[in-house]
Amino acid sequence: MTAIRQLPRYGSLWLLIAFVASVLPHTGHLPPWISVAAAVAVAWRVQIFRGAWHYPGRWVKFALLCLCLAGLVLVYGRLYGLEPMVAMLVAAYALKLLEMRDKRDALIVVYLGFFVAVSLCLFDQSLVTAAIVLFALAAVTAGLAGIHQTDLHHRHFRPAMTGAMLLGQALPLMLVLFLVMPRLPPLWSVPMQRESGTTGMSDTLSPGDITQLGRSAEVAFRVEFADDVPPRRRLYWRGLVLSRFDGRTWSQWESWTYARDNIHMHGEAPPHWLAGQWGTGTSVAYRVTLEPTQQHWLYSLPIPQPLTAGTGVTRNYSLVRREPVVSETAYRVRSWQARPDASDSLSPLRRRVETHLPAGYNPRTQRIARQWAAEADDTEALVRRVLDTFRRDFFYTLNPPALGQHSVDEFLWDSRRGYCEHFASAFAFFMRAAGVPARVVVGYQGGEHHRAENYLIVRQYDAHAWAEVWLEGSGWVRVDPTVAVAPERIERSVVDVLEGEEGLFSASPLSLERFRSVAWLNTLRLRLDYLDYLWTKWVLGYREQQQSLLGDLLGRVEPWRIALFLLAGAGLALLPVLAWCFVQARPAFTRVEDRWYRHFCDRLAGIGLAREPGEAPGDFARRVAVREPAIVEPVKGITEAYERCRYGGDRAAGAELKARVRRFRPRWSRLFFYKDRKP
């Protein structure tokens, strides 16, 4: 068949609306000129719709295509990457919309629309985004429905209703599929978002990094404990261990890709350096739902035992993940409160690494450190002396002065004002200068306890840096210089400590955190956070629960049980659809006589005498009389009663009609009067 290719006029209207609905939410992370180009495409299309302008010619289209490509290369410098690819998609969508003439073009436009709408989720996965994407998908579906409906001239909203109805009926089935659909690990690595709105923790530490995070109230992760939430001072969420110092910046000595024998993945037999750690002392089990960081490391209390597939623990007792955390991810951990094994001595190589200092930096600190080391009885005494110094005349502030080349010297002996990274960095440097192995650990400290729902919210401003020193006989011991200078930072919250200080929340201007003191706003804030947590936990981080939830639902997770569940669930989810599609809607009768007359017609239809559509009752009765003389009398009586009742307003005839129709059995009458039938 030659398909009818022409596009229904009002179908293209809905494609236009779909375009706006799916591109508009993207404007935040697209270069402005793409948004302008999209607006021009929409305006042009509207003019075409009104018949005012023509379609662009071939050369105009070619020029526009070249312009778009050049613009993309100019803005991004590359075409491989998440933002450039989405920008390219939007540009293609706009160009295709402009040149759309027939159904085939419209289909490409619709499919691009689906893609552009869903790709919004790669930038943001909040509940609001989901609602926006759902709306955009409904609009695109309406566009698709619009090009397949014919009589739209007076019913412009029919495609939208069709789209919304289809989406609505699909939702239950979607739920079943979402629960069951297998989640595979990534098949290949994909380009990530380059410039995210809020920066999480990076894998290096320079003065000012954590100060930057301290200005943001974004959620970093949330934790649900199996039992009680441990006291605040024990909530040191270890992230990265930084052992390399170049004079200004701390960084990892190993890259995240540890040698196989220095990392233990979940499910493997524990190696010797872990064997003594697990199973002794007390432990606390919890579940972390981490916001995307685009990084490989995770956060955990010491000493973590990974309980989720794909996660592992390094020899530094950091928790890592095989795949980078590109979206909301949940993992379970059990942390053992045991001390690191004292017998685990430091290898000569590691000792050299952990005491290495770059030449030519901070000469004054190096000199004093050597002097103090000589004066101290042992390492503990040295640590105490340094912390005492901090306690006496240092200030904890979110707005420290900028530091020059000899950053530690300037900080320790001159400015004496700093945030946690200044203290941690200076302390570790001092210890190394004194010949003690020391390193910096970055992560988060504390968190807000959501008492109503009993979980912990850790935000970016909880970011923290502290130090670890090697004590012979005890191993690596945590030393947090911030405790010395601002003990309330650990006991309460950084927000309380820095209340009123300039810069707090400056990266989150709209955060409700600003109004913590207003009781009802604070309640509202916590409610909203719980909603967001539920969303993150059950929708975005569902991957980790899938196994346990399916296990609870099915008893055991086996392929045939899943298949059965899918079938039963899909059947149940589709029941309303089946009812809608196949229960034929008969016209609703407002008059009872119409209903009785239809019974009469149905009975005649049963013996092969169907009333033609639009046939008058009288004509029908005469036709029946010719074919079936045996039932002339009852047919005549019923028809007359019906006509009297329906058109003559004779209410009494209604009762007669009812009685006669009840008695009317044409099948039987025909049996008895078979001989009278005309051939």
Place this chain on the structure above:
Amino acid sequence: MAGLREGVRRRYWRWVARRIPPEKTSRLDRRRIFIFPSRAGFGYLLLIAVLWLMATNYENNLVYGFAALLVAVFVVTMFHSYANLSGLAITVARVWPAFAGDKARVDLSLCQAGSRHRDNIVLWFAGGEPVTAALASEEARVSLHVPAPRRGRLVPGRLTIESRYPLGLFRVWTHIRPSCSGLVYPRPLPGHPIATGVPARDEGPLQAEEGAEEFRGLARYRLGDSLHRVAWKAYAQGRGMFSKQFSDPAADKLWIDWYAFPGLDREARLSRLCHWVLEAASGHAPYGLRLPGLEWPPDRGDAHRDRLLESLALHEIDPEAGS
């Protein structure tokens, strides 16, 4: 390859013919309706596959969710696509007569029990043009055209009904064979009769029994003029409505005679006769038709004309043979 394809196609049609027998009213049900994803539907599945890859590689559960939603829409649409045709009853109301070489108009009636809004139903007879219909109430009427290449009885044959409503993701179709037939009259060809040697009868094909009628000319049709006098040919050519004027509008009798066209083969003769029947029918005088073995006495009226045309259409046609 082409042979194999042809073979598969033949088998398919044989199978369809066995599965769906000819019937007066075809009620579309499971037995008669076929459904398969359209090309657009496969494109849509490809889109879902790409989204699924995106969800997997970005570990993005929201994209998983929307991919699942699109899969669910696909499944739901399958039922809606099927429901658009299911339960529809198709009856051929009338096959209009046509002249050979023209297209015959076929009136269909689409009925349903409820008042479901069925949209974008495309119907066509094999060889005919597709027509799109919609059904918003209990009944709709559609007119199709089928080619009528040869004189005789026309059986429109296979009627294909196809729908891609509501989203174009599925092609739902059926092939039914409505049992109905129509007449195809010979193609009217103007040609002057030739006098044959037989006297008393053969002074012309249009012999007035009592004096020749004299055609005077055409005058613009006025309300009240006899419809028999309308110059239908002129009307058909779009020149307007004219009445034929005759010198003596008395009861002349004309004979249209098979034997007045010697030397022509059967079809050519029938074409001439058809032309003259139409001419005579637009006049006022009674006219009759002589065919070998058949004679219609002169008469007037539409019914008479149609009877004559039918005789021409079915002359020497095996009553069992369709076209």
